[in-house]
Amino acid sequence: MLRRLITLGCEYSDTKTLERKIILVNIAALLSIITTTAYYLLYLIYDNSALMFSGGCQMLLLPLFSLSLWNNYRGNFTSARWLLFLVAVISVLTAITTGQGTVFNTHFYFMLFAILPIALFRNEEWLSKAAMTSLNMIIYIYLEVFGWPHDPAMELLNQSQVMFLQVMVAASCISCLMILQSINEVYAEQAEQSLQRQAFTDGLTGLYNRRYFSIQLKQKMAQAPLCLLMMDVDHFKQVNDNYGHDAGDQALKHLAEVVTEHLRSNELFARIGGEEFALILPAKEARQRAEKLRLAIASTPLFYKSRRIDLTVSIGVYQKGNGDSEEDIMRGADKALYLAKVQGRDRVITNSAPEYKKTS
Numbered sequence: 001m002l003r004r005l006i007t008l009g010c011e012y013s014d015t016k017t018l019e020r021k022i023i024l025v026n027i028a029a030l031l032s033i034i035t036t037t038a039y040y041l042l043y044l045i046y047d048n049s050a051l052m053f054s055g056g057c058q059m060l061l062l063p064l065f066s067l068s069l070w071n072n073y074r075g076n077f078t079s080a081r082w083l084l085f086l087v088a089v090i091s092v093l094t095a096i097t098t099g100q101g102t103v104f105n106t107h108f109y110f111m112l113f114a115i116l117p118i119a120l121f122r123n124e125e126w127l128s129k130a131a132m133t134s135l136n137m138i139i140y141i142y143l144e145v146f147g148w149p150h151d152p153a154m155e156l157l158n159q160s161q162v163m164f165l166q167v168m169v170a171a172s173c174i175s176c177l178m179i180l181q182s183i184n185e186v187y188a189e190q191a192e193q194s195l196q197r198q199a200f201t202d203g204l205t206g207l208y209n210r211r212y213f214s215i216q217l218k219q220k221m222a223q224a225p226l227c228l229l230m231m232d233v234d235h236f237k238q239v240n241d242n243y244g245h246d247a248g249d250q251a252l253k254h255l256a257e258v259v260t261e262h263l264r265s266n267e268l269f270a271r272i273g274g275e276e277f278a279l280i281l282p283a284k285e286a287r288q289r290a291e292k293l294r295l296a297i298a299s300t301p302l303f304y305k306s307r308r309i310d311l312t313v314s315i316g317v318y319q320k321g322n323g324d325s326e327e328d329i330m331r332g333a334d335k336a337l338y339l340a341k342v343q344g345r346d347r348v349i350t351n352s353a354p355e356y357k358k359t360s
């Protein structure tokens, strides 16, 4: 329920930035409703006529905060933002002018309202940002310099009650800023992670792409003895020619899934070219596992529009030697793969095989 309220209107947003701003407006509207109600309950406990009157006037404005949520729900984001700010400003002005004056430093809220437009309005709405910030700064400075007289009934409050309300005003301003800033941070982090994922992911198969693979290969080279496997689909052009390009795409996805099923979660597998894949495995088990992968692919046909498509792969395995660079490893695996192709495909060739050594 709370989650639904916070995300009202997000379904219309086409960017993460707009989504973040919609959520911020919803949270700010909910916080306004909660704090106004909490203050009013406190005023009732204090049983002070001036406070109850000013709090009562503020309570009359609560439906307007809900209207801001309603506007987001309807996709009217600009109206929602403006409404939120105007109602918030009017609500605090109401509290000050209907009895409270500036005794509790309630005018600190205008400092908060001067900062918030920077987070809530979009960059292209810079005029709204500037207008809101200036308006609130002017109100804050005026009230700070000249103050506002309070209702004589306020004198009936004791020292600790006044202090408690002053602390509440300061605490609620700081909490609002902290909540809104935390949401900004979470979104910024998510956006960065999502961009990074996109930059390193192959769009078709969801596997890592060549760029990520190269970076990881460099890092893994210093670790335990490793083997690089290069895998290429045999006669893949025929799949495209016979069944269509979409069938070819499905075949690549299918192959990625079959191989992934046979890997441990931390093993690096990537699509490094059209129908070419690369995989890093521990040296001592690489040959055996390459063979298992080849058999798994050959024995798991793809069914595309009720047609059976049999796929096979050729695999080149290269065990990293002392002093091998990243290029040496890539070149070695590529050569083993080439030999697997020329020897008839659907097979695994390693750099320890006699045919590999013969050609070096």
Ligand SMILES: Nc1nc2c(ncn2[C@@H]2O[C@H](COP(=O)(O)OP(=O)(O)OP(=O)(O)O)[C@@H](O)[C@H]2O)c(=O)[nH]1
Residues within 6 Å of the ligand: 204, 232, 233, 234, 235, 236, 237, 238, 240, 244, 245, 246, 247, 248, 249, 252, 273, 274, 275, 341, 345
């Ligand atoms: N459907 C689809 N086809 C692709 C994709 N990327 C590359 N291809 C196709 O993959 C085919 C590769 O063909 P070739 O390099 O001749 O190799 P092959 O037919 O697999 O033959 P061998 O590798 O020699 O066994 C080409 O027809 C490309 O158009 C892709 O993302 N989707």
